[in-house]
Amino acid sequence: MQVKKFEARTMKEALEMVKTQMGPDAIILSARDNNKSFGLVGEGSVEITAAVSDETLQKKKFAESRLREADREKFLKSPARQQKELITKMVEKHVQKTQAPAAITQRRYIEIEDESALAKQKQMSEERVRSAAQRALNAFQEQEDMVRGTVKRVTTPAAAPVPVAARPKASVESNEIMALKSQIEGLKQVISQFQQMPQNFVGTHPGADYGITYDLSFVFEKLTTAGMAPEIAGEILTKAQETLPTLKLKNRSLIEAWVARYVLDSTKVSHNPTAGKIHCFVGPAGAGKTSALIKMASQMVVREGKKIALFTTDTFKVGAADQMKIYAQILNVPFSVIRTQNDWTNLMRYLANVDCVLVDYTGLSLKSNEEIQMLKSLLPPAALNPNVHLCLSTNAKDSDATELGRRYSVLGYKDVIFTSLDESTQHGTIYNFMKRFDVPLHSFGIGPRVPEDFEFATKERLLDLIFKITKLKHQDSEAV
Numbered sequence: 001m002q003v004k005k006f007e008a009r010t011m012k013e014a015l016e017m018v019k020t021q022m023g024p025d026a027i028i029l030s031a032r033d034n035n036k037s038f039g040l041v042g043e044g045s046v047e048i049t050a051a052v053s054d055e056t057l058q059k060k061k062f063a064e065s066r067l068r069e070a071d072r073e074k075f076l077k078s079p080a081r082q083q084k085e086l087i088t089k090m091v092e093k094h095v096q097k098t099q100a101p102a103a104i105t106q107r108r109y110i111e112i113e114d115e116s117a118l119a120k121q122k123q124m125s126e127e128r129v130r131s132a133a134q135r136a137l138n139a140f141q142e143q144e145d146m147v148r149g150t151v152k153r154v155t156t157p158a159a160a161p162v163p164v165a166a167r168p169k170a171s172v173e174s175n176e177i178m179a180l181k182s183q184i185e186g187l188k189q190v191i192s193q194f195q196q197m198p199q200n201f202v203g204t205h206p207g208a209d210y211g212i213t214y215d216l217s218f219v220f221e222k223l224t225t226a227g228m229a230p231e232i233a234g235e236i237l238t239k240a241q242e243t244l245p246t247l248k249l250k251n252r253s254l255i256e257a258w259v260a261r262y263v264l265d266s267t268k269v270s271h272n273p274t275a276g277k278i279h280c281f282v283g284p285a286g287a288g289k290t291s292a293l294i295k296m297a298s299q300m301v302v303r304e305g306k307k308i309a310l311f312t313t314d315t316f317k318v319g320a321a322d323q324m325k326i327y328a329q330i331l332n333v334p335f336s337v338i339r340t341q342n343d344w345t346n347l348m349r350y351l352a353n354v355d356c357v358l359v360d361y362t363g364l365s366l367k368s369n370e371e372i373q374m375l376k377s378l379l380p381p382a383a384l385n386p387n388v389h390l391c392l393s394t395n396a397k398d399s400d401a402t403e404l405g406r407r408y409s410v411l412g413y414k415d416v417i418f419t420s421l422d423e424s425t426q427h428g429t430i431y432n433f434m435k436r437f438d439v440p441l442h443s444f445g446i447g448p449r450v451p452e453d454f455e456f457a458t459k460e461r462l463l464d465l466i467f468k469i470t471k472l473k474h475q476d477s478e479a480v
Contacts, residue, residue, distance in 0.1 A: 003051045007034070014048045021399075023060035023087070024080035026052040062094070062209055063087040065231070210234030213241060215249045219259055226466045227426030229398060232435055236262055260463060263431065267459040268440040270415050274300060276387040278357045278380050282411055283391035284404055285363030288419030288445050290320075292391055293358050294327050296443065298451035301331050306355040309334040311347070313378045314362040324360055344380050359386075366407040375411065388413040389442050394424040398432055405437050419445030422453075427465035 004022065008014040011031070018026050029049040063086060064072055075083060206212075207220035210230065216237045223233040240258055241249070248254050279296075281289040293310075300306040310328045312335075314320035321337055328335035336347055338359065351357060361378065364371045380386040390413040392401050405416075416437075418430050421444050434441055444461065447453030455461070464470050 001051055001053055002057060003029070003049065006048045006050065007045050009045060011046050011048075014046045018048060018050045019080055019083070020076050022050055022052040023056060024084040025056045025060075026050045058209065059087055059091050061230075063090045065209060066090060207234060207237065210238070211241075212237050213249065216240060216255060218252065219255055223259075223428060223466070226468075227398065227424075227428030227432070228466065229428070229432045232432055256467075260467060263466065264459050264463050266435070267431070267462050268434060268438075269457045269459055270440045270442045273415075273442050273456045274304070274306075274356065276385065277355070278359065278384055278386040280359045280361060280379065280386050280388045281391055281417075282361045282375070282388060282408060282413065283363060283417075284365055287363065287391045287393045287396075289363065289391040290324070290360050291448075291450070292389075292417050292419055292443065292445050292454070293360050295445065295451045295454035297327075297331060297333070297358050299454065300356060301333065302451065307333075307353065308356045308358060309336070309351055309354045311336050311338050311357060311359040313338045314360055315339065316362050320360075320362070338378055341377055341379070341381065344384070348384070365404075366410070372410055379411065387415075389415055389417050390439075391417045391419060392433070393420045394418050394427060394429060395420050396429070398426075398429045401429055401433050402436060405433055409437070413439070415440045415442035417442045417445070421446045421465065427462070430462060431466065 002022070006014050006017045006021075008017060014031075018028070027050060029051055031046065031048045034045045034047050060083075064075065067075055075086065078086075205214045205217040206224070207217050207230075210220075210233075212220050212234060219240075220230075220233050220237055223236070224230055236259060239262070240255065244255070244258060274296075279293075281293045283289050297308055297310060300308055308331075310324055310331075310333055312321050312324040314324075315337065325335050334351070334354070336343075338344065338347075359380075361375065364375060366372050366375070379388070388411055390405065390408050390411075392404060396404070416433060416439055418433075418441070421427065430441065433439075441457035441462065443454065443456045445454055
């Protein structure tokens with residue numbers, strides 16, 4: 001049984017979230033109004049606690065995995081009754097297809113006829129088997145003779161079957177042998193179907209719903225435990241099944257090495273993260289934008305010796321501009337506040353000798369057009385070719401990070417910065433975001449220290465975070 005809480009502005013939105021994530025069969029345990037404000041506009045919210053059984057949730061995931069992307073969106077938006085009917089139909093169809101019993105003739109004792117009728121029926125059945133076997137044997141013999149060039153294909157009417165008593169003894173024995181072979185082949189098919197029949201619908205190992213074999217289930221569980229989305233882990237392991245030979249799928253070390261290489265090759269990072277003159281840091285509140293900006297600025301000043309300037313557009317949060325001004329004084333760099341887009345034209349005239357300008361933006365959820373337009377109006381003109389970096393916290397849920405990435409896509413961010421790596425163990429969400437939005441990783445915030453706990457993203461670092469390689473090596477050294 002899985003229990004989750006959902007919070008939304010209205011009861012309708014909360015119920016829609018329950019239906020989307022837990023399915024139409026979810027049970028509402030409780031519902032209440034929150035006195036605290038919801039979002040930036042200060043409205044009230046509704047909190048719903050819902051529960052669903054693991055088997056029911058697995059059926060919903062199975063139905064969604066069999067749908068195309070366009071059909072899946074229609075499915076999630078359809079009413080709960082239609083979702084339930086579709087899930088039931090897909091499950092029943094799958095069960096009928098995979099668990100169809102072998103054809104077995106069953107008769108009740110009272111329906112059994114007398115011995116003479118049974119003997120007559122048995123004799124007729126044997127006659128049909130012998131006749132079919134003889135026709136197959138004749139066809140085989142004719143094909144063999146045609147290959148040898150001794151028989152020419154001639155279309156002739158089918159000859160009447162020869163009575164059993166009139167056939168030679170060798171022919172009767174051959175027919176019986178053919179009948180036995182046919183029965184053996186039938187038994188083989190029944191055994192094969194029985195071996196392929198699953199024990200139950202849910203699946204007996206991790207990844208079974210995505211077509212992953214038992215040999216790869218340990219890697220599937222390892223990836224999902226690290227925060228990687230099940231559908232992305234299933235896609236990777238499906239390619240592993242198609243690429244590796246069957247015998248090599250038994251070697252766990254080889255499988256992990258193949259998956260690690262795939263993750264390494266498919267990871268995208270910014271090759272020159274400090275290139276460009278203007279760097280804009282955008283993202284939701286609490287994502288660590290200001291910290292990431294200050295850490296990057298400190299590295300550029302102290303380690304690279306660049307001339308920089310710090311700007312802020314955050315005039316909504318109390319003390320945000322003063323805080324940025326103090327950082328600028330510590331680094332001994334120019335500082336200014338951007339209130340309109342016209343300020344860019346005036347400021348850039350005095351910054352011709354500056355290598356980089358780092359701009360901090362206010363944290364918004366971008367749930368309304370007003371917020372989007374306001375943030376767009378503060379971005380630099382397109383002629384300045386700004387680099388927009390999206391900042392997200394690793395502590396954010398995978399679904400929340402995906403939704404924020406979709407909302408902030410209107411700003412045209414070029415890469416993503418992930419912060420709070422030291423506070424989370426679900427580092428697979430970084431790979432999920434990179435794959436879903438096809439954007440490179442810019443840098444990582446790995447702690448509170450400035451500027452030590454900041455590093456530009458590398459493929460090897462992400463692989464280490466997902467597979468916990470450094471941690472395992474540290475444990476091995478302590479054991480020695």
